[in-house]
Amino acid sequence: xxxxxxxxxxxxxxxxxxxxxxxxxxxxxxxxxxxxxxxxxxxxxxxxxxxxxxxxxxxxxxxxxxxxxxxxxxxxxxxxxxxxxxxxxxxxxxxxxxxxxxxxxxxxxxxxxxxxxxxxxxxxxxxxxxxxxxxxxxxxxxxxxxxxxxxxxxxxxxxxxxxxxxxxxxxxxxxxxxxxxxxxxxxxxxxxxxxxxxxxxxxxxxxxxxxxxxxxxxxxxxxxxxxxxxxxxxxxxxxxxxxxxxxxxxxxxxxxxxxxxx
Amino acid sequence: xxxxxxxxxxxxxxxxxxxxxxxxxxxxxxxxxxxxxxxxxxxxxxxxxxxxxxxxxxxxxxxxxxxxxxxxxxxxxxxxxxxxxxxxxxxxxxxxxxxxxxxxxxxxxxxxxxxxxxxxxxxxxxxxxxxxxxxxxxxxxxxxxxxxxxxxxxxxxxxxxxxxxxxxxxxxxxxxxxxxxxxxxxxxxxxxxxxxxxxxxxxxxxxxxxxxxxxxxxxxxxxxxxxxxxxxxxxxxxxxxxxxxxxxxxxxxxxxxxxxxxxxxx
Numbered sequence: 001x002x003x004x005x006x007x008x009x010x011x012x013x014x015x016x017x018x019x020x021x022x023x024x025x026x027x028x029x030x031x032x033x034x035x036x037x038x039x040x041x042x043x044x045x046x047x048x049x050x051x052x053x054x055x056x057x058x059x060x061x062x063x064x065x066x067x068x069x070x071x072x073x074x075x076x077x078x079x080x081x082x083x084x085x086x087x088x089x090x091x092x093x094x095x096x097x098x099x100x101x102x103x104x105x106x107x108x109x110x111x112x113x114x115x116x117x118x119x120x121x122x123x124x125x126x127x128x129x130x131x132x133x134x135x136x137x138x139x140x141x142x143x144x145x146x147x148x149x150x151x152x153x154x155x156x157x158x159x160x161x162x163x164x165x166x167x168x169x170x171x172x173x174x175x176x177x178x179x180x181x182x183x184x185x186x187x188x189x190x191x192x193x194x195x196x197x198x199x200x201x202x203x204x205x206x207x208x209x210x211x212x213x214x215x216x217x218x219x220x221x222x223x224x225x226x227x228x229x230x231x232x233x234x235x236x237x238x239x240x241x242x243x244x245x246x247x248x249x250x251x252x253x254x255x256x257x258x259x260x261x262x
Numbered sequence: 263x264x265x266x267x268x269x270x271x272x273x274x275x276x277x278x279x280x281x282x283x284x285x286x287x288x289x290x291x292x293x294x295x296x297x298x299x300x301x302x303x304x305x306x307x308x309x310x311x312x313x314x315x316x317x318x319x320x321x322x323x324x325x326x327x328x329x330x331x332x333x334x335x336x337x338x339x340x341x342x343x344x345x346x347x348x349x350x351x352x353x354x355x356x357x358x359x360x361x362x363x364x365x366x367x368x369x370x371x372x373x374x375x376x377x378x379x380x381x382x383x384x385x386x387x388x389x390x391x392x393x394x395x396x397x398x399x400x401x402x403x404x405x406x407x408x409x410x411x412x413x414x415x416x417x418x419x420x421x422x423x424x425x426x427x428x429x430x431x432x433x434x435x436x437x438x439x440x441x442x443x444x445x446x447x448x449x450x451x452x453x454x455x456x457x458x459x460x461x462x463x464x465x466x467x468x469x470x471x472x473x474x475x476x477x478x479x480x481x482x483x484x485x486x487x488x489x490x491x492x493x494x495x496x497x498x499x500x501x502x503x504x505x506x507x508x509x510x511x512x513x514x515x516x517x518x519x520x521x522x523x524x525x526x527x528x
Binding site (some may be wrong): 035118126127131132135240 | 329331356
């Protein structure tokens with residue numbers, strides 16, 4: 001019993017210290033944004049890595065999610081003769097929940113893992129010490145350009161995911177399942193407002209920030225060679241995925257107060 | 263003189279030289295291991311100080327503390343009148359730019375080629391002219407015998423070449439003080455001699471202060487103005503190479519003779 005309590009206590013301390021460390025890294029990055037030298041070259045390179053190169057994975061995710069969601073909604077609503085509502089439901093779900101959450105999870109897997117592995121390898125091979133020895137602050141050089149690139153890229157990726165999801169839903173609903181196109185589009189436009197799109201993009205922005213700081217923190221804390229880098233990478237993906245799901249609930253509740261469903 | 267020891271050449275020690283770095287009562291614990299247990303040392307401007315000692319004795323930790331990469335648990339390190347413990351990471355940056363450091367594993371940036379690695383500290387120091395950068399990179403590479411390797415990626419270099427590129431990066435900005443963590447480990451005898459000459463040459467031409475960690479006694483005797491012997495977190499002896507070679511301490515005698523005696527097993 002005492003062992004179990006000790007183990008739980010140890011886990012709690014590790015969780016609290018990890019959370020605290022990630023928040024402090026965020027604060028340090030905010031300070032570096034004003035105190036450090038801007039590194040536009042690195043920023044553009046990360047825009048390319050995070051934003052441009054994540055498009056395929058996010059578009060495929062959005063397209064098939066929209067398609068399958070339209071099909072399932074049709075199968076259920078068809079029973080009660082409400083198939084014309086499919087467009088509205090797919091659109092709102094993609095904007096408010098599926099687009100941002102699934103894009104966040106995919107980016108956490110693709111970009112978060114790469115970030116923590118790269119920074120972790122730099123840590124265990126003394127490259128971060130070499131940066132510091134040359135008078136370069138690792139937060140300025142490694143974290144800030146990635147955070148800025150992620151803050152620009154994620155809302156755009158989410159917007160793309162939403163758009164492709166709705167298009168795929170339209171294709172499945174109208175072309176394959178024979179829902180009248182006019183009803184599909186009219187109901188979609190009637191029930192979807194710009195606040196739904198803004199909600200999705202705001203969520204994407206928050207998820208992007210969470211992914212960057214969790215992944216960078218895991219990388220910067222890596223130790224014990226290759227095993228440690230592997231551990232940091234796994235932790236980065238698991239922790240950022242869980243945080244996205246948890247944060248999504250609170251964001252949904254909070255954003256619903258700011259942008260209530262009409 | 264210890265039996266079996268290589269003979270150090272007579273070295274001149276100018277005791278009147280002004281001290282650049284003061285290390286006072288420095289202690290450091292890593293995990294459960296007490297790595298440094300009260301180190302006191304002075305490093306004089308323009309000298310080459312070699313720190314000898316067995317592996318795991320705290321030499322690399324001490325070297326990292328000199329540039330503020332690690333901070334002491336107790337004690338002070340004063341560089342040119344500035345107590346490094348009083349400075350935060352951002353305030354340490356200008357102090358660090360006065361140093362060059364060669365890491366044990368070279369610590370080259372994997373994502374940059376050789377030229378970009380060497381140009382990195384120049385760009386960070388504010389140099390923007392590509393012609394000046396290219397010229398300085400070529401000069402630094404020529405000094406370590408690697409001119410023409412600019413486009414290679416670190417992953418395609420041998421261990422010795424990586425070390426020499428790391429050395430070129432450490433010296434390219436002509437720092438006042440260079441820290442070398444095992445500069446000749448893994449190098450062939452000719453490259454080793456080249457690096458030894460380069461360290462002496464930098465000292466003679468630019469009055470660079472050098473602190474060198476090495477296990478290569480041949481190199482130590484060639485380059486050192488003074489030698490400090492660090493064992494189990496304490497400085498056992500500091501003096502001219504000839505003083506260390508003739509030291510009475512049996513541990514130092516065993517180390518210099520390359521002998522695994524009863525004292526060295528402690």
